[in-house]
Amino acid sequence: MWHFLAFVVAAGLVALRWKSFIGQKKELYLGRAVTTFVTYLAIGWALATVPSTIKIIDAGERGVVFDKIKGVKQAPLTEGINFVIPYIQEVTIMEVRVQRAEYGASAASKDLQDVTTKLQLNLYPDPLQVATLFKSVGPAYMERIVHPAVQEVLKACTA
Numbered sequence: 001m002w003h004f005l006a007f008v009v010a011a012g013l014v015a016l017r018w019k020s021f022i023g024q025k026k027e028l029y030l031g032r033a034v035t036t037f038v039t040y041l042a043i044g045w046a047l048a049t050v051p052s053t054i055k056i057i058d059a060g061e062r063g064v065v066f067d068k069i070k071g072v073k074q075a076p077l078t079e080g081i082n083f084v085i086p087y088i089q090e091v092t093i094m095e096v097r098v099q100r101a102e103y104g105a106s107a108a109s110k111d112l113q114d115v116t117t118k119l120q121l122n123l124y125p126d127p128l129q130v131a132t133l134f135k136s137v138g139p140a141y142m143e144r145i146v147h148p149a150v151q152e153v154l155k156a157c158t159a
Contacts, residue, residue, distance in 0.1 A: 053087040060097035062127050064134040066090045072135045076127070093141055096127040101142065105154045119154055121146070 055077065057063045063077030067089050077091065084091055104118045123146065125133055137144055 003078055021048075048109070049086050053083055055082045055084055055091045056080070057082060057093065060095065061093050062096050062130045063091040063093055064131050066092065072131055074131050076130050092134060094125065094130045094134065095140060096125055096130065098122050098124045101146065101150070103147075103150050105151065107155060117154060119150065121150060 014040075053065060057077050057079050059079050061079065063082060065073040065077060065084065067073055069088060082091075087137075099122070101121045101123070103121065104117065104120075106114060106116045109115050126142070133141055
């Protein structure tokens with residue numbers, strides 16, 4: 001998206017300067033027009049790429065860096081401004097604050113009475129181990145690991 005915008009801006013700037021190319025020899029003004037277009041395109045590409053090198057991590061979050069060459073980096077990005085290599089590194093934000101999950105289960109007791117149980121679970125991932133969690137489970141660890149385990153234990157306890 002940003003690169004298309006840089007292309008459009010470069011083409012627009014060359015079109016605005018087109019009057020300065022007219023009146024020169026054909027080979028000369030085509031060469032200058034192409035040089036000007038490439039220069040504007042390079043400046044636009046650089047300006048479009050700069051925002052993707054800066055990642056801001058908010059308080060209570062960590063950034064897991066996936067490097068397309070080396071894989072998941074073990075050290076997570078901490079709060080604040082962090083710099084990454086565009087097109088090679090991708091950052092996934094993971095929450096390390098206390099997260100609350102509520103569960104409910106109903107089962108029949110030995111004397112065939114309905115037992116309804118509600119459980120509230122407060123948990124948070126270790127901020128230093130979020131890269132390992134991301135690598136082994138993924139960002140949806142609550143749905144893949146925590147929810148099924150709590151449901152299984154809750155039903156086992158109430159049955």
